[in-house]
Amino acid sequence: MKYNSKSVTKGYVRTANRSMFYALGCSLKEFKKPIVGIANGYSTITPCNAGLQRITTTVSNLLNRHGTIAQSFGVPTVSDGISMGTSGMRYSLVSREVIADSIEVCALGQSMDGLIVVGGCDKNLPGGLMALIRVNVPSIYIYGGTILPGYWKGKALTIVSSFEAVGKLNTQALTHEDFTEIEKHSCPTTGSCGGMYTANTMSASFESLGISLFYSSTMANPTTEKIRSSRLSAKYLMKLLRLGVNPTILITRKAVENAITVVLYIGGSTNAILHYLAIANSVRVRLTLDDIETIRKRTPVTCNLKPSGTHATTDLHNVGGIPQVLKRLSSQELLHKACATVTGRTLGEELNRIKLATQCIYNVILPINKPLHQQGHLLVLKGNLAVFGAVAKTLGVKRRSITGRAKVFNDEESTTKSILDDSVTAGNIVIIRYLGPKGGPGMPEMLSPTSALVGKGLGDKVCLITDGRFSGGSWGIVVGHVAPEAFVGGPIALVKNNDLITVDLSEALIHLHVSNPVLLKRRKLWRLPIVENRRGILKRYAEVVNQSSFGSVTV
Structure with missing residues (x-):
């Protein structure tokens, strides 16, 4: 196999370090082969990543048989589903940076010529892609795949079913037996959480980026189809090496x-907004919340997927997956089809190979002329409560405006307790603050309180506003990523109980009905609450991370 001399220069095994490669089982004739790193996210921490080793082994064996030296190395992960509602959630977004840094250190420290990232859980995807951009050698991303849905009493379940069941149990809308069985059946296999949550959202977008193969983002992890796709990814990586095509x-x-x-x-x-601001920063592309709002206004929502819809990601795969989505976007002139992909063909050329499906898909992907929403669901709000902006998720929300009295909390635990104790009622505006990138630190996700609201039947009757994040499984009248955050003295820090607040989705407005003189007086009296003695990575992260409106990046 002949490789592009410009891309394969650093990884030749030099005389001075051959002894190390002999110890790894390499022979003299292999020393001129390119080295391909496989960043392996396998761990038994979470079902999202527990099924990755067989993919890594498959890819490694194929690469070694076809003219490269494959070197795999471990990549850490944090399971959002397990850390949710605990102090461990503060490490979730931080792990995106750790993943990117870990891959960069190993790939560049070992002078690798090509790179494959095999990832599963939420931050594996943006973190892995940010690393591919930094290392910038021929690369491809292999997503580990989604989990299969579980079932109880004929209902399809995902991990969010368990969180929402807590609220239903509290209102006695669910028996203890059903609650236990929902917990047992929500995650029946390995793979990432099964709705259109963050991991599946990011992997789906990777197909359009051209960094992952068509169909790969919606495949279930336990299937042989996933292994076949991974083999094909490894073959295309070798092609990228020959051509010298970098991320x-x-x-x-x-x-x-x-x-x-x-x-x-x-x-x-909603996390995709945060991650793409960070990805754009990595590739030195200027992207703002205003740019995202421009794209939103021209893009309808057509997929009926959980958490606000009916279907799991595997259902989308069964009707043709993301290529069918892209085919429809292409027909509506909503794509840049000249963009390159890892196959060597443009996105438009790839789509020319796809036949538009018109039968048996309309319960999952709605007809082009009958979308769920005429415009995108991730709405950028601005106002005196979020001067830099905030992000609202509007899917499944029929109410377009809410004005109510604030109930202010400085932590997630007391918020969830108040919801379950019926202290939060219809019409309230729940504020959860000091949970931003610096305040959390790490913008913990608020799945527990949003799920409790849904379980209590308050999903469309209470608005929840936070400078933290939301899980991809959250839905309802929820506004996150409020910037500037409370920790740096953003206006959200000045809100008091019973202040009147308006969130108007039609006007993209978030407004605190308190006069400027009063806010100025409150600002003079505001003091940052006592912060626990931070150490280690949380301390370092909080010192350098920027605001969510810029992607919460540290570089």
Whole structure:
């Protein structure tokens, strides 16, 4: 196999370090082969990543048989589903940076010529992609795949079913037996959480970016189909090595716009906004919340997927997956089709190979002329409560405006307790603050309180506002990523109980009905609450991370 001399220069095994490679089982004739790193997210921490080793082994064996030296190395992860509602959630977004840094350190420290990232849980995807951009050698992303849905009493379940069951149990709308069985059946296999939550949202967008193969984002992890797709990914990586195609050729401004368009079209997670601001920063592309709002206004939502819809990600796969989504976007002239992909073909050329499906899909992907929403569901709000902006998720929300009295909390635990104790009632505006990138630190997700609200039947009757994040599984009248955050003295820090607040989705407005003179007086009296003695990575992260409106990045 002949490789492009420009891309394969650093990884030749030099005389001075051959002894190390002999110890790894290499022979003299292999020393001129390119080295391909496999960043392996396998762990038994979470079902999202527990099924990755067989993918890594498959890819490694194929690469070694076909003219490369495959070197796998471990990548850490944090399970959002397990850390949710605990202090461990503060490490979730931080892990995105740790993942990117870990891959960069190993790939560049070992002078690798090519790179494959095999990832599963939420932060594996943006963190892995940010690393691919930094390392910038021929690369491909292999997503570990989604989990299969569980079932109880004929109802399809995902991990969010367990969180929402807590609220239903509290209102006696669910028996203890059903609650236990929902917990047991929600996650029946390995794979990432099964609705259009953050991992599946990001992986779906990677197909449009051209960094992952078509169909790969919606496959279930336990299937042989996933193994076949992984083998094909490894073959394309070898092609990329021959051609010298690097990620910065693929990840352009137009490719990022395609990815955000897909996120909106499929009803994806609010976290995708945060991650694409960070990804754009990595590739030195200027992207703002205003740019995302421009894309939102021209992009309808057509996929009926959990958490606000009916279907799991595997259902989307069964009707043709993301290529069918892209085919529809292409027909509506909503894609930049000249963008390159890892196959060597453009996105438009790839789509020319796909036949538009018109039968048996309309309960999952709605007809083009009958979308769920005429415009995208991830709405950028601005106002005196979020001067830099905030992000609202509007899927499943019929109410377009709410004005109510504030109930203010400085932590997630007391919020959830108040919801379950019926201290939060219809019409309230719940504020959870000091949970931003610096305040959390790490913007913990508020799945527990949002799920409790849904379980209590208050999902469309109470608005929840936070400078933290939301899980991809959250829905209802929820506004997150409020910037500036409370920790740096943002206006959300000045809100008091019973203040009147308006959230108007039609006007993209978030407004605190308190006069400027009163706010100025409150600001003079405001003091940062006592912060626990931070140490280690949380301390370092909080010192350098920027605001959510810029992606919460540390570089």
